[in-house]
Amino acid sequence: xxxxxxxxxxxxxxxxxxxxxxxxTTGGLTKNKLTKHNGIIYSKKEYExxxxxxxxxxxxxxxxxxxxxxKQKSWADIMDELNN
Numbered sequence: 001x002x003x004x005x006x007x008x009x010x011x012x013x014x015x016x017x018x019x020x021x022x023x024x025t026t027g028g029l030t031k032n033k034l035t036k037h038n039g040i041i042y043s044k045k046e047y048e049x050x051x052x053x054x055x056x057x058x059x060x061x062x063x064x065x066x067x068x069x070x071k072q073k074s075w076a077d078i079m080d081e082l083n084n
Contacts, residue, residue, distance in 0.1 A: 014041040 012022025017031055018041050024030045035044050042050070 014043075 008020070009016065009022040011024060011026050014025055014029065014034060016022040017025055017029060018034050018036065020031070029043050033043055033045075035042055035047055037047060
């Protein structure tokens with residue numbers, strides 16, 4: 001019996017879809033929407049988002065320039081202003 005004549009499952013896990021045992025996952029992912037990286041099967045969209053997130057973490061965030069704080073007036077300075 002040839003492999004192509006075996007009836008495939010309609011839904012299955014990502015591994016089953018990737019290896020050709022099932023047509024799609026319950027979420028609707030087909031083999032052309034899946035990719036394998038370091039032995040882990042990802043959806044292509046999920047893997048691209050993961051790569052972007054890692055690249056964003058590697059970038060150093062720009063530091064905001066803090067405006068100098070205004071010196072608070074002491075009670076004595078306020079009283080001097082009122083008296084003058």
